[in-house]
Amino acid sequence: MPTPKFILELRSKIGHDPLWLPGITAVVLDEDDRVLLARRADDGRWTLIAGCLEPGEEPAIAILREIQEETGVEAEVERLVSIEAMPPSAYPNGDQVQFLDMCFRCRPISGEARVNDDESLEVGWFPLTDMPEIPLREQRCLANALAPDHLPKYAGRPTSMG
Template sequence: MATPDFILGLRESIGHAPLWLSGVTAVVVRDAEVLLVRRVDTGHWSSVAGVIDPGEEPADAAAREILEEAGIVAEVEALVGVFTREPLSYANGDQAQYLDLVFRCRWVSGEPHPADGENTAAAWWPLDALPALPDTHAERLRLAVSHQGPAAFRRRNGG
């Protein structure tokens, strides 16, 4: 996966130290189907996801990632969830943790294809016949498809 230039610049200063990043997960719905991409790095099917660039609006980042990764034009309809992902370490030793903003999006045009080299496939999947998904993506997909009302979020400290 391509690492954004701003992260490469930060890594020059902080090395492998933990880096807090903001990201988006975009769940694109078309009728009774959902857009999924197969990731180059893991081989897993997932929703489109990516890092928000500095100064970029989160909804714009979701639409950009959909177009860049799958060649699809989509309209962002709703923020459906805000979550902190578990800390992770990459193969090169870099450490990161993500604030993940999950958006439900509506297909506007285009047919899916792996558009930028981050994925080996992009396709519409029937909601009643999804492939195996990583737990976080399965949860976010369910949340986006069934979304009603305000965005969901977790609280670890009560209230």
């Protein structure tokens, strides 16, 4: 996937130093309790649909954009599932990054799932009982999206400021 222009501009100023970025992830579930997954072109792993917010973009709007861009599926956000600070990581070129990920539960409203950009090798709907392996963090997003209480989950425990 091409690096967004705003990140390239930041990297021209900070080099490979750590960059804090807002990330978004979608658990898209259809009426048959199938989840929408994409197999990434860069590493071949199956994943939930995810991306990075553009400057000034609202998270819920951004995840709907990502779903459509990557899969051709038009969706709507049902609710916020979780907010989680991801561990720091580095790309092969040495760029250091850390994401604050916001996971949303979404439902499809139109469109057929298909590879719709160069970020994915395959796209498809999978029954919850017969899915390919997805990363552990995404397994947590999925479990939280299926939780009966519908409350957003937060890593760690809030502490009193007083």
